[in-house]
Amino acid sequence: MRIFGRRVPVPQSVAMRRTLGGLLIAGGTLGFLPILGFWMVPLGLVVLSHDSAIVRRKRRQIEVKLGRRWKGGWFGSDKSED
Numbered sequence: 001m002r003i004f005g006r007r008v009p010v011p012q013s014v015a016m017r018r019t020l021g022g023l024l025i026a027g028g029t030l031g032f033l034p035i036l037g038f039w040m041v042p043l044g045l046v047v048l049s050h051d052s053a054i055v056r057r058k059r060r061q062i063e064v065k066l067g068r069r070w071k072g073g074w075f076g077s078d079k080s081e082d
Contacts, residue, residue: 021048
């Protein structure tokens with residue numbers, strides 16, 4: 001799996017990937033604790049998207065939406081209005 005241009009190994013077993021993704025999401029919901037963080041939720045969704053068509057579809061929709069915002073500027077058009 002590639003994340004930000006870097007290759008990150010994930011378990012080969014479907015059950016292990018689902019377990020890892022579920023644990024990351026569960027740990028992310030406890031993000032107020034010192035070691036766990038809310039960053040674990042999106043990471044868990046990325047791991048789950050490897051096997052789940054529903055999660056993969058939503059992840060791609062979010063990627064396209066963020067890509068359009070990144071390309072067009074965060075606040076819409078960069079053109080100044082007179």
